[in-house]
Amino acid sequence: MTIHQLADLADSAACPRLVVKVGSALLVGKDGAPRREWLTALVGEIAAMRARGQEVIVVSSGAIALGARRLGLAKGGRGSLSDAQAAAAVGQIALAGLWAELLAAHGLTAAQVLLTLEDLEDRRRYLNVTATLGTLLAAGAVPVINENDTVATQEIRFGDNDRLAARVGQAAAAKGVLLLSDIDGLYDRDPRQPGAVRIPVVRGVTADIHAMATGGSSSGLGSGGMTSKLQAAEIAELAGMALAIIDGQPLLPVATALESDRGTLFVPRGRKRARKAWLGGRMRLRGAVHVDAGAAAALGRGSSLLAAGVRAVDGDFERGDAIAVLGPDGTTLARGLSEYDAAECARIMGHHSREHEDILGYAPRSALIHRDQLVLI
Structure with a gap:
């Protein structure tokens, strides 16, 4: 089956394997504490996906923000690379524990996977990631993935979890990637400008599409903006995956977006052979x-x-x-x-x-x- 509308991402036949990316600003409040009520509701949605036969991989931001609060670091832990690495070391434990606790309430097992850019750029390590994800999903676990910010350097890192989510989806042979954002899709200009119009469907990321993007995150917590999401969409379309940007702020963000058909869906191209898809998605x-x-x-x-x-x-x-x-x-x-x-x-x-x-x-x-x-x- 082909994914041609947002609702198809909830169809286990059209999308048997889905990657869900959660940004820092959604998972962590401005006080640096986790937004438990919101995350509990999202985990309930993930459990519902599993119940209808979908395999789910979570790409979760939030480690640096959580760790910065516990260590008392300024600028959300992003004042320097060393601050970010220290914050990630502390926050990753808290983040993994939070996902494990909430998924366990639905009888689901969380599996933490920390990746660096090289893990997906090197062909042998990429294949190892593919095998590991396949084994975890076959065993019924929910992989919870984040960049290994504690060891990643400024020069050799993804830098945002949008592109990481697309590369993970490619490695896992997913059919769809769902980016939960603080905006409900791609607009033809800065959405704060009068008359800005949301683009519901994109068939191919062109130069004109890139011109619509604005860089940077409005929250100050995350590291990605619309530009990184378009780069993720390019990786996804080369791998034959659909990618959607939806508003993650409602209490039940997935159901709200899919039922109202509100977001931006990037329609996939034909799936390329595995090696060529890996080449097309390379970032370095x-x-x-x-x-x-x-x-x-x-x-x-x-x-x-x-x-x-x-x-x-x-x-x-x-x-x-x-x-x-x-x-x-x-x-x-x-x-x-x-x-x-x-x-x-x-x-x-x-x-x-x-x-x-x-x-x-x-x-x-x-x-x-x-x-x-x-x-x-």
């Missing part, structure tokens, strides 16, 4: 190559990327690293794993394959990026 790219119009057209026909069509090389990448392929106008056309390092790419760019052996001193590979290691964006 080591460099880029710029291609001419002929190479761009060939990629669109499903061809590999040949060095003859490359006009410039950016970055300091090695063979096997993920890089972007940029078109003549600078837009990203594809991502893939390079068969050469950056210096070699620079030497053979613009040259036909028959010239490569003389340039490099060894027999060339079949392509700069083989089509099996490349995904169009």
Whole structure:
């Protein structure tokens, strides 16, 4: 079945596996204490999903905010990286205990999973996450996932749980991702402006869609804004998942949004093969190559990327690293794993394959990026 409206996310046939992301501002009050009444109601909704046959994965923010209150840290624990890491170390225990307690009241077992960016960017570790989530769900547990903020560095982290939720959904082969936010969807401009209109359905995240987004979180507690949600939607659509943004503030947020059909649904594209979906969702790219119009057209026909069509090389990448392929106008056309390092790419760019052996001193590979290691964006 295809998900084409918000209500389909509550259908166990259309969406047998769902990721629900909860933001800090919803879970933690302005006083730094958990909003127990609201969270208790949400857990009841999750229990109802399980009762109708859906498997549920929770991606939960809130550890830093909870820990900051207990440690007495200013700025919600986000004044510095060291403050955030310390707050996360304390808050994660409280957060996990809260979910475990409330899920247990419905006879459900919570399973804590802390992830770093590298866990989902490295192919072997990604497959391990996939296997672990599959085993937990098969055993009837509810995985509760958060970024491992205690060890993540500023340079190597997701930075928001919107994109983490999309990547987790991809790893778990979910059919839908539900982002509970402090706003009820994507608007055509800043929703505080007069005449702003909510976009109910988005079929493909384009440059025009990105132009509608405003960065930053209005609450001051979270780390993501609409821009991060659109980036999550891009990851989801490449993986063949629907993603919805709904208002998480009502006491029963899921039922309220789905019954009133109020939110924004990003309709999925056709699901790609697992490896290509993983490539398309990667967030850390080591460099880029710029291609001419002929190479761009060939990629669109499903061809590999040949060095003859490359006009410039950016970055300091090695063979096997993920890089972007940029078109003549600078837009990203594809991502893939390079068969050469950056210096070699620079030497053979613009040259036909028959010239490569003389340039490099060894027999060339079949392509700069083989089509099996490349995904169009």
